[in-house]
Amino acid sequence: MDLMPGVRAAEVDGRIRTHYLESGPSDGEPVVLVHGNLSTGRFFEHLMPGAPERYRLLAPDMRCFGRSEPAPIDATRGLGDWADDLEGFLDALGIDRPVHLVGWSTAGAAIALVARARRVASLTFLDPVSPFGFGGVFRDGRPCWPDVAGSGAGVANPEFVQRLRDADRSEDSPLSPRNVMNATYWRAGHREPPAREDVLLDEILLTTISDDGYPGDAVPSENWPGAAPGTRGLLNALSPKYCDWSWLPTLAEKPPVLWTHGGADIVVADHSALELGTLGAGGVVPGWPGADVFPPQPMVTQIRDVLEAYRAAGGRAEIEIFEESGHGPHVDDAQRWSATFFSFLDSVR
Template sequence: MDLLPGVRSATTETDRIRMHHLESGPADGPVVVMVHGNLSTSRFYEHLMPALPEYRVIAPDMRGFGRSEPAPIDATRGLDDWADDLDALLRALGVDAPVHLVGWSTAGAAIARFAMARPVASLTFIGPVSPHGYGGTFADGTPCFPDAAGSGGGGANPELVERLRAGDRSADSPLSPRSVMRSLYWAPTHTEPREDLLVDEVLLTLIGDDGYPGGSTPSENWPGVAPGTTGILNALSPKYCDWTGLADIAEKPPVLWTHGMGDLVVADGSMLEFGALGAGGVVPGWPGADVYPPQPMVSQIRALLQRYAAAGGAVTTEMFEASGHGPHIDAAERWLEVFRTFLTTTGSATTGSATTGSATTGSATTGSATTGSATNG
């Protein structure tokens, strides 16, 4: 594997699964663990690692992705499989002090669940999945239907799934992995120099009921499909994904929330979610906003973090005006500046504070959603 200078690759046997991970920095440095999202791997963080030379940075390939053992995901545990795998890896590496956790999108739920059960030094969220899961909820997080219809593995676009299975590296369809990455992972103004490498990483995804997208079950409720019990998209369903308990933990680590204002994946009214698709007339039979409104994902995140701050936690928010779903990619230099400042001030963070910033990286941009691709990155 051709890695950037200072970045190392290793595979570690844990008491759960065998995990591949990247690592950089000194063995005795403060530990930063960067956890990737859905349809990605540790290498989506590799470009950041040399810029943090004083930290021991660990970026694992999570269950179902990359070069780690292709183990099934028990969706009924939400993202607890990922949280427990992360704990097993840190124990196997001999890391016993609280670590700084970074979680992108899907991994936002995983690091929150980790922190709900174990002490951590800090939490950094990058466009995290809503604390109420992805798809089919009212503003307060209540599922629109008891079976969480409209969420889970049945929401994935079949063409994207088949192109992933076939190892498609082309850009000849809006639903090829490369095209989905370009339209959803970063701002449309961003040209990613490592795009070929990152496409190859996405194609390492475990495809099927155990991985991406996961199984599904028929439903009598609109839009006719409900989550199954295995696979990553089902783990993200509001039926199973819940990190609202973060606000109630006794020892509250400092929190940094970074989010691209042009994010099309985690947004209020994301066109990857059935409520917005129904309201937009894309999926027929929509029962209306009183029954199945577009999910206000960013508002749900904000509400939980306001609860966290009100209960004594320190929260810093940075909204990146020109960024998409991955500001650590399309605004890497600015994101690193914000993150490094956060790390250096976590020891002196004011309990109960909630600060908000706007990290301007250019003029605000918007892009078009890829209907039904449901990456839920």
């Protein structure tokens, strides 16, 4: 791998074999940067060369992504497999002190679970999945249907999945992985330099495409839109049937929290362009039963509700909205995001 200056790659055997990037001194204050769906630790690489020298930055590839072991994901545990893998990763590296955890998108749920299992120094939620999972719930987290139809692997776009499987690098369809990355990860119009864009696309194409990885298995449903979550794979792990971190305010020990969010995020939003309530309301998916039955999920509102409850319960929660950014403000507004993040870490040392 041709890495940026000061960035190192290694592997360690913990709960699974984990590939990771690292920078900073081996005895530095540990900061673990955890990527989200359809990405890898390399989506944090650009933050490493300019990081303060006192921090040891670690960016692992999570199971079924990147170069780590493609172990199966038990979706019935939500992001429990990822959380346990992170604990095993830290143990294998001999890190027994509290760490700063960053969770992008999917990984927001995973780092919350780690904080429930062990003491952490801080939590940074970077455009995290809603505390009630992705798709098919009302504001208070109640499922729209008993089987949580409209969430999970059954609603994945089959053309996009096939293009991932085919390692498609083209720009000839809105559903090519390259175009999906540029349309949904960053703010409108943002493109990484061509060589860097190719690197990140290569990382996406390392995804394990299977019922145990991405997208997962699905079951038919009598409820709209006709598919409910199965029990395997990542998209099912994100379903509200299994994914939940709304309990965060009940933590006995409440680490300082930073929530950074892209104001132009179309993935995690109150009207997410990828969520069935929004797609149904817009006529993209026919047969929508209406807002009383299946409303667009108010994801950002749900995050804010939980963090306000965290504050009310005595926790510290800072909120920084990057109004022009998309789902990845750490990339499309990297300098500002990095300054915000490291300033937050400085404040909790």
